[in-house]
Amino acid sequence: AQTVTQSQPEMSVQEAETVTLSCTYDTSESDYYLFWYKQPPSRQMILVIRQEAYKQQNATENRFSVNFQKAAKSFSLKISDSQLGDAAMYFCAYRSAYRGSQGNLIFGKGTKLSVKP
Amino acid sequence: GAVVSQHPSRVICKSGTSVKIECRSLDFQATTMFWYRQFPKQSLMLMATSNEGSKATYEQGVEKDKFLINHASLTLSTLTVTSAHPEDSSFYICSARDHLAGGAQYFGPGTRLLVL
Numbered sequence: 001a002q003t004v005t006q007s008q009p010e011m012s013v014q015e016a017e018t019v020t021l022s023c024t025y026d027t028s029e030s031d032y033y034l035f036w037y038k039q040p041p042s043r044q045m046i047l048v049i050r051q052e053a054y055k056q057q058n059a060t061e062n063r064f065s066v067n068f069q070k071a072a073k074s075f076s077l078k079i080s081d082s083q084l085g086d087a088a089m090y091f092c093a094y095r096s097a098y099r100g101s102q103g104n105l106i107f108g109k110g111t112k113l114s115v116k117p
Numbered sequence: 118g119a120v121v122s123q124h125p126s127r128v129i130c131k132s133g134t135s136v137k138i139e140c141r142s143l144d145f146q147a148t149t150m151f152w153y154r155q156f157p158k159q160s161l162m163l164m165a166t167s168n169e170g171s172k173a174t175y176e177q178g179v180e181k182d183k184f185l186i187n188h189a190s191l192t193l194s195t196l197t198v199t200s201a202h203p204e205d206s207s208f209y210i211c212s213a214r215d216h217l218a219g220g221a222q223y224f225g226p227g228t229r230l231l232v233l
Contacts (some may be wrong), residue, residue, distance in 0.1 A: 033220075043208060045224035070227075092161060095222075102166045102174060103220060104151055105212075109160045 002027040006108035013082045014116050016115050020067075021077045021094030021111050031097040034068065034075045035105065041086040048090070051075065053097070079113075087115045118168040119145045121213050123225035130201055131233055137197045138228045140211030146191035147213035152184075153223075155208045167194050 013019035036048040092108040135216040167173040167188035185197040
């Protein structure tokens with residue numbers, strides 16, 4: 001079974017600085033997807049970024065980028081120029097690309113990010 | 118991005134009553150929808166996966182007779198908490214997959230259930 005581990009329960013960053021959230025996963029599959037979701041106090045889950053395992057290039061979305069290390073099974077999220085609105089819970093998630101799977105997301109326990117003004 | 122709605126957003130009910138939560142994909146068809154439960158300060162726990170027109174697949178430890186899931190159309194799935202008790206109080210979130218958008222998964226805003 002696949003697992004996702006987020007080893008940082010809480011992180012803090014100064015506004016305008018850069019912060020990196022860690023995520024590791026365990027799988028025996030070769031094809032899968034990885035995601036970072038943000039859950040602000042409203043509790044609405046928002047997709048931040050997505051990475052296909054077959055792509056070597058790291059995904060980037062504006063101030064958000066990932067460092068995907070497939071061999072190490074690591075998928076960290078870097079937030080540049082942090083803003084107050086970035087404060088939220090961040091969940092790393094895995095999804096199998098195997099055709100026979102249900103395709104459900106497997107979540108890590110989350111990292112609570114605080115942004116200091 | 119695509120929109121998933123949930124109704125109601127908040128419900129308070131007496132112990133022993135049943136509560137139905139609706140999940141709708143507003144601008145796409147979702148053959149697969151997921152129901153999650155989230156306790157305070159914890160991650161999302163998958164309860165069940167529902168596929169349109171077939172029975173839901175429940176995760177281990179989730180009582181299928183307690184949490185009835187119906188996915189009768191490509192845009193609507195419902196979760197009914199039957200004979201709710203205080204321990205069922207939680208935040209319930211649905212999610213829908215858009216198979217035409219590379220399987221992108223979108224989340225509803227959640228439903229806060231409080232059973233007195």
